[in-house]
Amino acid sequence: MKTSPLRRLMETPSFRALLALALVVAIGCAFNAGGAFFHWNTHRDMLRQVSVYGILACGMTLVIISGGIDLSVGSVLGLCAVLFAKLTLHQGESPWIALALVLGAGTAIGLGSGALVAKFRIQPFVATLAMMVFARGLAKWISGGQKISQAIQQPDGNFTYADLPGIFRRIDARILWGNLSVVTLIFLGCVLLSWLVLTRLRYGRYLYAAGGNEEAARLSGVPLVATKLLAYGMSGLFGAIAGICQAAQEQQGDPEAGTSYELTAIAIAVIGGNNLMGGRGGIGLTLLGALTIGYLEKILSINAVGESSRLMLTGGIIVAAVLLQRRRRS
Amino acid sequence: MPPPPNQIPVLKSLLSLAALSLLTATVAQAAAPKHGQKWIIGVSQCNLGEPWRVQMNEDIRKAAEAHPELQLVFKDAQNDTLRQRDQIEEFIDAEVDLLIVSPKEAAPLTPPVSAAYHSGIPVIVLDRKVLGNDFTQFIGADNRKIGKAAGAWAAQKLASLPRAKARGNALMVELTGLMTSTPAQDRLAGFHEAIQGQPVDIIFSADTQWLEPNARTEMESALAVNPQIDLVYAHNDPAAHGAFLAAKAAGREKDIVFVSIDGLPQEGQVYVRQGLLTACFEYPTGGREAVDNALKILNGGSVPRTLTLNSRFFTPENVGQGGAWLP
Numbered sequence: 001m002k003t004s005p006l007r008r009l010m011e012t013p014s015f016r017a018l019l020a021l022a023l024v025v026a027i028g029c030a031f032n033a034g035g036a037f038f039h040w041n042t043h044r045d046m047l048r049q050v051s052v053y054g055i056l057a058c059g060m061t062l063v064i065i066s067g068g069i070d071l072s073v074g075s076v077l078g079l080c081a082v083l084f085a086k087l088t089l090h091q092g093e094s095p096w097i098a099l100a101l102v103l104g105a106g107t108a109i110g111l112g113s114g115a116l117v118a119k120f121r122i123q124p125f126v127a128t129l130a131m132m133v134f135a136r137g138l139a140k141w142i143s144g145g146q147k148i149s150q151a152i153q154q155p156d157g158n159f160t161y162a163d164l165p166g167i168f169r170r171i172d173a174r175i176l177w178g179n180l181s182v183v184t185l186i187f188l189g190c191v192l193l194s195w196l197v198l199t200r201l202r203y204g205r206y207l208y209a210a211g212g213n214e215e216a217a218r219l220s221g222v223p224l225v226a227t228k229l230l231a232y233g234m235s236g237l238f239g240a241i242a243g244i245c246q247a248a249q250e251q252q253g254d255p256e257a258g259t260s261y262e263l264t265a266i267a268i269a270v271i272g273g274n275n276l277m278g279g280r281g282g283i284g285l286t287l288l289g290a291l292t293i294g295y296l297e298k299i300l301s302i303n304a305v306g307e308s309s310r311l312m313l314t315g316g317i318i319v320a321a322v323l324l325q326r327r328r329r330s
Numbered sequence: 331m332p333p334p335p336n337q338i339p340v341l342k343s344l345l346s347l348a349a350l351s352l353l354t355a356t357v358a359q360a361a362a363p364k365h366g367q368k369w370i371i372g373v374s375q376c377n378l379g380e381p382w383r384v385q386m387n388e389d390i391r392k393a394a395e396a397h398p399e400l401q402l403v404f405k406d407a408q409n410d411t412l413r414q415r416d417q418i419e420e421f422i423d424a425e426v427d428l429l430i431v432s433p434k435e436a437a438p439l440t441p442p443v444s445a446a447y448h449s450g451i452p453v454i455v456l457d458r459k460v461l462g463n464d465f466t467q468f469i470g471a472d473n474r475k476i477g478k479a480a481g482a483w484a485a486q487k488l489a490s491l492p493r494a495k496a497r498g499n500a501l502m503v504e505l506t507g508l509m510t511s512t513p514a515q516d517r518l519a520g521f522h523e524a525i526q527g528q529p530v531d532i533i534f535s536a537d538t539q540w541l542e543p544n545a546r547t548e549m550e551s552a553l554a555v556n557p558q559i560d561l562v563y564a565h566n567d568p569a570a571h572g573a574f575l576a577a578k579a580a581g582r583e584k585d586i587v588f589v590s591i592d593g594l595p596q597e598g599q600v601y602v603r604q605g606l607l608t609a610c611f612e613y614p615t616g617g618r619e620a621v622d623n624a625l626k627i628l629n630g631g632s633v634p635r636t637l638t639l640n641s642r643f644f645t646p647e648n649v650g651q652g653g654a655w656l657p
Contacts, residue, residue, distance in 0.1 A: 036554045041580075045550040100356075145384045151600040159600060248541055251575070256379055257543075301551040307509060307537040 013273040013281075016176065017288040020271065020321035022048070024295045027317075033302040039180060042302065048181035050294030051248075054287070055242040056265035058190040059110075059235030061286045064269055066213035066231040067278030068124035072113055073239045073265055075135035077258030080106045080243025082139045085148035085253025088165045097166035103240045109135055110236015111229060118228035128232075132262070139255040148253035164251060171248035183245045187290075190238055194283040197234070207231060211278025268293050271321050292321060350461060368401040369428065369628050372421035376434035376458075377409035382541070382566075382615065386432065386456070386593055389617025411438050418442040422449055428628060430620050436543040440464070452627045454620050463635075467618040468625055471639040473513045476591055477520025479643065479656050480611045484521070484561055484589055485528040487608070491560055493585070499529040500560045503552045505573055507565035508539045513613075515563045517591055533559070538569045545572030553580045564590040567597035567610065576607045593644055599653075602644045612641040612653065 009015050028037045036042050037087045063070045080102050086099040116127035151159045173182050198204040205229040209217035218224055242261075247253045268274075272289025274281030294322065296317055302311045371394075374443050378384055387404060394400045403426065407414030411434050419442055421429055429451050433439040436459055444464035447453045453465040488500035504521075507514030514537075536548035545564065552559065553576060562577075564570035570590035577583040587608045592598050598610035616639050623633045642653035 033551075033555050036551075042551075042554045045547075045554065049547050049550070110648065140378075145381075147381060148597065149600070150604075151596050153596060159596065159603075161600075161604070172575075172579075246543075249546070249575070250572075254542070297547070298551070301536070301548055302555055304534055304536060304551070304555075307539075313621055324396060 014288065016324060017271075017273045017285050017292075020324050021288050021292045021295070023321065023324065024151055024292050024299070024317065028114065028295055028299045031299060031303050033187050033304075036302050037299065042298065044174075044179055044181065044184075046294045046298040047184040047187075048249075049291050049297065051181065051183040051187035052242045052245050053261060053264045053268060053293070054187045054290035055190045055245065056261055057268040057290055058187075058194045058283065058284050059238030060265040061269050061281065061283055062194060062207060062231045063124070063235050064266075064274055064276060065198070065211050065278060065281050066207045066228055067214065068117060068228065068231065069128065069266070069276070070110075070113065070235045071125065071128040071262050072109065072135055072234060073235060073242075074258035074261035075132045075139065076106050076236055076239030077111050077243040077246055077261060078255055079109070079135045079139040079142070080240040080256050081247040081257045082143045082148055082243075082253035084247045086142060086243050088167065089148060089150060089158055089162045089253075090152060092162075095165055097197075099167075102244060103237060106236045106238075106240020106243065107233050108236070110239065111233040113236070114229035114232030117232060118163035118225040131307075136255075136259075143253060143255040145255060147255070150251065168248045168251055170205060171245060172251075183249065184247060186241065191283055191287050194234075194286075198283055203227065203230065208279055211280075213279070264293065267318065271318060331414075334386045340417055356635050362463070368399055370403060370424075371425045371428045371430060371624055372424070372426040373402055373404045374407065374414055374417050374421065374429065374431040374433075375404065376407050376414055376432055377405040378406045379628070381568075381594055381597060382592055382613070383432070383589040385596075386615035386617045388622055390430065391617075393618040393621035394588060397621070400621070400625070405475065407434060409434060411435055413618040414439060416555055417440045418446060420447050422451065426451060428452045428624050430454045430456060430624065431648050433458050435462050437590060452624075454624060454627075456616050456620055465638060466627060467633050467635060469619050469623065469637045469639065471614050471616070471641055473516035473591075473613065474611055475525075476611050476641055477517040478524045478528065479520075479641075480517075480563065480589055480591060480609075481521035481524025481610055483611075483643070484563060484587075485525050485530060487587055488530055488561055489528075491587070493558075494529075497558075499531050501531055501533045501556065501558055502561040502563060503549070503556075503559055503573070504532050504535040504568045505538050505545050505548060505562065505564040506535065507537075507569070508538045514540075514565055519565060538565070538572070540566050542568035542572040545569035546576045547650050549576035550580075553577065553582060559586050561589065564588070566590060567592045570607055570610070571599070571601060574601070593642070599644050599649060602649045605646060609643060609645045611656070614639045614641050 029241045032038060083105055084098055084102045087093040112129045113128050117124050150162045150164060152162055153159055171182055186314055206222045209222045210224055210227045246257050268289040269286050271292050272285035274285050357582050373390060374389055375383055394402050405417040407417055412432055429446050431443060440461040443453055443460045447464040455465045455468045457470050459468060488494050494500035506518055534552040536542040538548060562573045564573055567590050570588050574583055574588055577586050590607055590610045591613055593610040593612035601607040602610055626633050640655055642655050643651040648654045
């Protein structure tokens with residue numbers, strides 16, 4: 001049975017994800033808020049806004065491909081934002097040491113989830129749900145429930161003010177003559193890293209194998225425990241990167257930061273066309289999913305759509321986008 | 331946020347048994363709090379996920395530090411009505427000497443508060459009301475009044491802006507709190523009441539759900555759509571901070587006046603000191619007043635049924651002196 005090239009193109013997941021993105025962009029062109037949608041600044045701001053979610057979605061994609069799910073990413077973000085702010089703002093630690101410590105902490109939390117899943121064989125949903133609650137508690141404990149900001153309260157009740165470390169400004173800056181946010185660059189770096197892992201390393205094939213058919217993977221010699229452990233470890237690492245970006249953009253570490261971000265990260269991965277059952281998908285799809293969600297939120301925001309309509313429209317458009325990419329069986 | 335996993339029932343009952351025996355021991359001591367003894371005050375806080383409520387507990391704790399005869403027991407309901415109900419009932423069972431409760435919502439928490447009051451425990455209700463009259467005292471501030479004061483201040487400020495004067499009307503952006511909550515509704519209504527009839531146009535309004543990242547996003551949209559903005563009215567400090575950062579990234583922060591409500595010591599007041607905000611209006615927690623009145627009640631004195639808190643406002647000129655009281 002022969003199929004036309006066009007037909008074959010339409011069957012590829014990335015083309016379908018692109019179609020969903022095009023649909024949302026078309027909506028933006030139609031409802032352009034007095035031309036605001038046609039200015040690059042709007043797109044630049046959309047890219048900044050979606051970057052933190054996108055970074056989380058990179059880790060989520062790796063875990064989903066391995067056949068799991070990571071609900072702890074939002075809490076890891078909050079924990080790492082608090083840690084980073086505490087180390088740099090309050091303890092005056094050098095930025096490089098702070099970066100290393102925070103990235104290490106995020107990775108360690110991820111490896112913890114991974115150990116629960118791979119070693120102790122707790123279901124990913126349950127293990128990472130527990131980690132999500134634990135990490136949020138840790139964030140609140142470290143911060144004493146308050147935001148870690150430049151204002152530091154002294155025992156006598158007065159405040160002293162820490163200088164904003166240069167690293168905060170550098171992460172929240174723009175490059176290319178103000179046309180691209182640094183956090184977007186970081187997001188693209190995470191996409192590139194995930195792409196390398198998934199397509200250029202043997203470990204990437206292990207991830208697909210573990211998520212596809214675990215038993216077959218085990219029989220063909222895939223080190224399942226190590227594979228899963230690393231997937232969650234990388235998700236934790238991306239959570240830490242997102243946390244640092246969040247802290248830099250807010251100029252503080254908020255222990256509540258990232259609450260419910262895990263749902264957005266999952267939505268991004270799924271809207272792009274990654275299969276929640278594991279074993280299939282790719283980071284390109286996640287990138288397209290991030291753009292789709294980003295544009296959707298931006299369009300609703302520049303048109304100042306009310307909260308209730310916004311939620312309903314978001315739900316509706318997500319379903320439409322997913323239906324658009326459903327694999328037709330011939 | 332999903333609820334944390336429940337504890338194992340057996341373990342839970344064992345623990346509560348242990349806790350009960352401990353509590354009965356302490357309550358027996360507290361039953362006659364004479365010399366060297368302590369009054370036990372139960373504090374039921376509906377949610378510690380908001381800095382303002384963390385500050386309320388902090389204010390209570392700090393005010394009680396000066397009174398060694400007081401012992402505080404804090405419980406956090408984590409924004410869950412039924413959990414708060416349980417915690418109030420636990421305080422009743424423990425026979426605390428006084429209950430301070432900041433309820434999550436009125437109707438479902440009225441019965442347990444009422445039960446505490448009828449069991450002979452004096453009850454101070456903080457910030458949000460319960461239904462009926464089964465409490466000793468209500469302490470709270472008036473969001474509508476504070477919103478109105480912010481609106482009056484904004485109208486006056488805008489009338490003196492050369493740019494707005496030349497244009498004939500002022501252009502403002504409104505970043506609201508969660509609009510399904512009464513504080514946001516009152517802060518909106520009060521502000522609108524004050525600017526009614528003034529040459530002020532609200533050109534962009536968005537619900538930030540009290541969250542800073544949302545405020546930054548919405549402000550970016552407001553900046554993208556509107557080439558001119560004179561003032562931003564934010565319903566809480568984080569929203570004002572997010573809006574300021576968005577305006578700063580666009581290089582337009584110097585053209586805009588930022589006003590917020592809440593005025594927490596480590597947020598709004600700090601932003602005013604740093605020159606980010608032009609003014610912020612305090613929404614007082616009432617923590618200190620609750621402890622002061624609790625002492626009066628415990629010592630047999632009488633207190634007014636309702637205590638409406640005065641609030642201060644902070645500008646760069648007065649923040650060093652602790653702000654100025656609203657008229």
